[in-house]
Amino acid sequence: MDTKLVGGVAHYQLGPKGAEIELNSLIGKPLKILFQKEINCTNCGTKVKKAYAGGYCYPCSLKLAECDMCILKPELCHYARGTCREPSWGEANCMIPHYIYLANSSGLKVGITRNTQIPTRWIDQGAISGLPIMRVQSRYQSGVFEKLFASEIKDKTDWRKMLKGNNEEIDLEEARASLFELFGEDLDSMEGDFGAAQVEILESEQVTTIEYPVLIYPEKVTSMSLDKMDIVAGVLQGIKGQYLIFDTGVINIRSHTGYKVALEF
């Protein structure tokens, strides 16, 4: 799903380029997702029985830098050691400025993202607010700081809780201040290690708030998957994070990357 923030509201699109469907306009109406029993590798297009690493064939999942472990754990980025699977991909995607941010998804969390992925990354996680707190010069550096902050606050989203709505209010600016106070000495020494020009502490960024197009939040979150059923159908009650919320259950669209489907509405 492609996402964008328009007037503070998350907007979702689904489908191939040029033929995208505006999903927000389907909310409140019946929608059917019909699995065409075909999964294709996002990279090479090969037909596969099972997708690896979020939408790839097995050979691509072993070969591509974007499927490497360091994508999940940025503090393990090994570009500097000369062992990146695809150095040119690493240069374009990892050796570029990254942000460390705070967000309220299922509660307070810390995360990292590339320069260009704010606020998309927050929408992907179903965060109702986000605040960049540091800017660094590479994915590796962002991972090191994220890990430091993750010793104090969560770095994961509880997706079931996120999908139930009713987030507690969290003052992200206050959370930023207490983290900087708590980790002041560590930040100083890490800034010394990386070089002051590499690390920017952002003390006056503004909080972005995000509303989601949801009519009714589920009381009980039932997960649906095209691996278990050929048709997912119901009344679309909303969209949050990477999930379509039906009156019959929820489906994670991201985890079906590469699945060929038809939509009926």
Ligand SMILES: [Zn+2]
């Ligand atoms: Zn492939």
